[in-house]
Amino acid sequence: MAQHEVITPLPGVFYRSPGPGKPPYVTEGQRVEAGQTVGLVEIMKQFSEIRTTVAGVLASFAVADNGDVSPGAVIAVVEDEQ
Amino acid sequence: MRRLFVANRGEIAARIIRTAHEMGMETVLAISEVDRDSFAAQMSDLVTVIGPAQARQSYLNRQALVEAVAASAADAVHPGYGFLSEDAEFACQIIDLGVTWVGPSPEAIELMGNKAAARAAAQRAGVPIVAGSNGAVGPDEDIHAVAEAVGYPLLIKASAGGGGRGIRLVRSPEQLDEEAHLAAAEAGAAFGDSAIYLERFISNARHVEVQILGDGTDVVHLFDRDCSLQRRQQKVVEETPAPDIPDDLRRRMLDSAVELARSCRYQGAGTVEFLYDAERGDICFIEMNTRLQVEHPITEMVTGIDLVREQLLIAGGDKLRYRQADIITSGHAIEMRINAENPELEFMPSPGTLTHVQWPGGPGVRTDAGVVTGSAISPYYDSLIAKIIVWDSDRPHAISRAIRALSETHIEGVDTTTKYLQSVLHHPVVRAARHHTKFLESSAAELLQEAP
Numbered sequence: 001m002a003q004h005e006v007i008t009p010l011p012g013v014f015y016r017s018p019g020p021g022k023p024p025y026v027t028e029g030q031r032v033e034a035g036q037t038v039g040l041v042e043i044m045k046q047f048s049e050i051r052t053t054v055a056g057v058l059a060s061f062a063v064a065d066n067g068d069v070s071p072g073a074v075i076a077v078v079e080d081e082q
Numbered sequence: 083m084r085r086l087f088v089a090n091r092g093e094i095a096a097r098i099i100r101t102a103h104e105m106g107m108e109t110v111l112a113i114s115e116v117d118r119d120s121f122a123a124q125m126s127d128l129v130t131v132i133g134p135a136q137a138r139q140s141y142l143n144r145q146a147l148v149e150a151v152a153a154s155a156a157d158a159v160h161p162g163y164g165f166l167s168e169d170a171e172f173a174c175q176i177i178d179l180g181v182t183w184v185g186p187s188p189e190a191i192e193l194m195g196n197k198a199a200a201r202a203a204a205q206r207a208g209v210p211i212v213a214g215s216n217g218a219v220g221p222d223e224d225i226h227a228v229a230e231a232v233g234y235p236l237l238i239k240a241s242a243g244g245g246g247r248g249i250r251l252v253r254s255p256e257q258l259d260e261e262a263h264l265a266a267a268e269a270g271a272a273f274g275d276s277a278i279y280l281e282r283f284i285s286n287a288r289h290v291e292v293q294i295l296g297d298g299t300d301v302v303h304l305f306d307r308d309c310s311l312q313r314r315q316q317k318v319v320e321e322t323p324a325p326d327i328p329d330d331l332r333r334r335m336l337d338s339a340v341e342l343a344r345s346c347r348y349q350g351a352g353t354v355e356f357l358y359d360a361e362r363g364d365i366c367f368i369e370m371n372t373r374l375q376v377e378h379p380i381t382e383m384v385t386g387i388d389l390v391r392e393q394l395l396i397a398g399g400d401k402l403r404y405r406q407a408d409i410i411t412s413g414h415a416i417e418m419r420i421n422a423e424n425p426e427l428e429f430m431p432s433p434g435t436l437t438h439v440q441w442p443g444g445p446g447v448r449t450d451a452g453v454v455t456g457s458a459i460s461p462y463y464d465s466l467i468a469k470i471i472v473w474d475s476d477r478p479h480a481i482s483r484a485i486r487a488l489s490e491t492h493i494e495g496v497d498t499t500t501k502y503l504q505s506v507l508h509h510p511v512v513r514a515a516r517h518h519t520k521f522l523e524s525s526a527a528e529l530l531q532e533a534p
Contacts, residue, residue, distance in 0.1 A: 037211075
């Protein structure tokens, strides 16, 4: 098993769900596919989807919902099955 | 009115404070914790911290703002644009404090803020409307069925919207779910309400709008603006008068905007937005914005009327100081929005600190900025840092002056759209006024080439 970090290229505010009161994109321990959205980063009122580049299990989030993020910050860790 | 509370930030806060000072008023500016050193905070007589950086906890925090207004001993509140400017509940709470709300009545905000009611009011006033869903699409409704009835391509819009936030273009059913999710997220973040509705998308349309002023009884228009140069539904360049519109259509648009405002006993400044379909020679009502617009300065340049001053006078109980015949436009004005974004990286926002700022000068140039050298461009708010507005006797001269003004604009420390704006104004399609609302996106690659 290898661990992969999901990184945000942008600073801003991280959201785990597509909108207030909506279920999260992914929960910890859930299986994810390559290219799947794990959250949104809002910067200057623009929303960007943050996607995992590898398939596997989303082991943990490194940032709280509504948490501030800096460019290059780790959003989550995905464990693949190799 | 002696003390004015400004419930906004950035360039529009500075803009409002300037007129307030000219009228002998003292200002109290609401600021978030990261805006203590902002340009507007420096200009304001007093400031009051309303919460942390994130807008939901500060500039969108109704309760914090109402408490700050109550404690400020202000006579009036100016909400600017965006944030809580079209929040009827906020307006109500300000009025309940016994403080003057600089804007239309909560009833008018609510009527126009409810898109279905606004469409019905427009129809009653004899204004043609665009096909769309009747009001917000409910959580239990089948959005695909509603979309089929409206027809593709369509736009998803925020019910509580305005300012282009939360708008998504959907060309086919496969895109609908994902775009609806994103539109709802943007709507929730920008307005605290994630309700969305659908509207038919008219391709090659121009976005034309009418500025109106009302005193609760009488209404006048201050002519039109063309805001067709947009990216992702965000206006980039605006001009007045809207070029190349047949006289009879323009007349009908101006008259119906006045009629709509009169029908809701409109008080203050407002804007009625239309789509102009040049191919079919048709105009349709889109929505009415019950606030000052970002692009209001171009109207000020051609009419000589300070819209913020008129807003404050009307809010203070004055009747309109102008009859329609008194309002005359002269020449042509263009506004260019300087955003902290990198056009070469798909307009990625570029927060940072401005190490050097130099604005343009000379004849016919006005700069409405929210920053000075040393200002921080925060990731928490809109990317607009300044508006360069130019006036000249006609459109070709105004375009030349606009390009010249941009060439004098120097901003260091963050990426900006300054060079991109020059490319836009150099483009033959823009010079010939053959542009439409999708022109900037369809010519994106071409516009990234450096202007000659």
